[in-house]
Amino acid sequence: MCKYLIHYFSGTGNTYHMVKTIESQLRSMGFEVDLLNIEKDKDVNLNDYELHIFCFPVYGFGTPSIMLKYISKIKSSNECKAVVLCTSAGAEGQSLSHVKRILDKKGFxxxxxxxxxxxxxxxxxxxxxxxxxxxxxxxxxxxAIIEITKRIVNNEESFKKINIIALTLSWVIFIMFINLGRRILGKTFIADDACINCGKCEKACPAKVISMHNGKPKWSSNCESCQRCINTCPKKSIQLSIVKLAIFIISELAPILIIIDINNYMYHLPVIINIVLYCAMFVISTVIASILISLMERLHIFKKVFNISYTKRYRRNIAKGFNIK
Incomplete structure (x- = not known):
């Protein structure tokens, strides 16, 4: 009888729901199944299992960095079979093909x-x-998951296809997101006056980027953008700061305006030079914006300004049964 191990990461519970559904279906068929939460459970002998299922959500048309780091450290010594499944609001991007390629190289x-x-x-x-x-x-x-589980049990070979244009575009978006986008978004979080200093967000953060300062959470620049903190705050005090977001947007637009001026009034630079110049200026301006925000956060006069947000009335969403402790 085949023994299954499901490796998973779930930000707000959708992937967890998929994992529990797969587990339930496999157990009803008489299979032995273990779950491995990559945030917590690491001491598992992978060679004890004949089939591995990797489950994760899609962020920025790609795989969460926490999952990529986990996969990069594991290795199969007996060529175990593997399945890759993701959850998404509608597009998997390059995530499935990316993870498949990594696992193939790891011996799966x-x-x-x-x-x-x-x-x-x-x-x-x-x-x-x-x-x-x-x-x-x-x-x-x-x-859909019940049908997928049946196909897996029957060892049906199937790979979800994506056309080359969509694949290329999703790679571009993902590279920008994983290197800068998620980090910028993490710095735009704030906790408004409803915060009760419970520390739940700090404990729940899978990337460990939240720390409490003067009774309020503060986000570092290595955010996973999993949305767990904003969706699980018991007082709905975590919001997007419009002012912080505006500072980052300005920092990203400024290099474009500078490059336009250079080309119009000084030199007509080749396209490749413009691209390289923009990328360099983009990184520099983003770092400057991040430092500026950090300095402004230390001054009490900016507190109410940073608290301006449009997410206060947004519904919070966490999957039923998802345990974030």
Whole structure:
């Protein structure tokens, strides 16, 4: 009888729901199944299992950095079979093909990849869908997962396809997101006056980027952008700061304006030079913006300004049964 190990990371519970559904289905078929939460459980002998299932959400059209780091450190010594599954609000980007390639190099034999659609929980930017929409999405997702589990048990080889244009575009977006986007977004979080200094966000953060300062959480620049903190705060005090976001947007637009001026009034530079110049200026301006925000946060006069947000009335969304302790 095949023994399964499900390796998973879940930010707000959608992937966890998928994992528990797969576990339930496999156990009902008589299979032995263990779950490995990559945030906590690391001491597992991978060679004790014949089949490995890797599950994760899609962030920025790619795989979360925490999952990539975990996969980069594991290795199969007996060519175990593997499956790669992701959850997304509609597009897997390059995540499945990326993880498959890494696992293949690690000695796994990946024979199945697929994506399951759930509702989005990107509360920092978008208001989560209604409870009714969420319930329908979970019901549809469960039906899809049951069918996927049957195909896995039957050892059906299947790889989710993506056209070359979409793949290339998703790689560009993902590289920008994982290197800068998620870090910038993490710095735009604030805790408003409703914060009770409970420290729940600090304890729940999978990337360990939240620390408490003067009774308020503060985010470092290595945010995973998993949205767990904003969706699980018991007082809904965590918000997106419009002012912080505006500072970063200005810092990203400024290099474009400078390059336009250089080309219009000084030199007509080759395209490749403009691209390299912009990338360099973009990184520098982003660092400057981050330092500026850190300095402003130390001054009490900027507190109310930073607290200006449009996410206060947003619904918070965490999957039912998801344990973040």
């Amino acid at each position: 034999k990946v024979f199945f990849t697929d994506m399951v659609v759930y509702t989005y929980n990107f509360t920092q930017i978008l208001n989560p869908q209604s409870k009714e929409v969420e319930e329908r999405a979970f019901k549809d997702a469960e039906a």
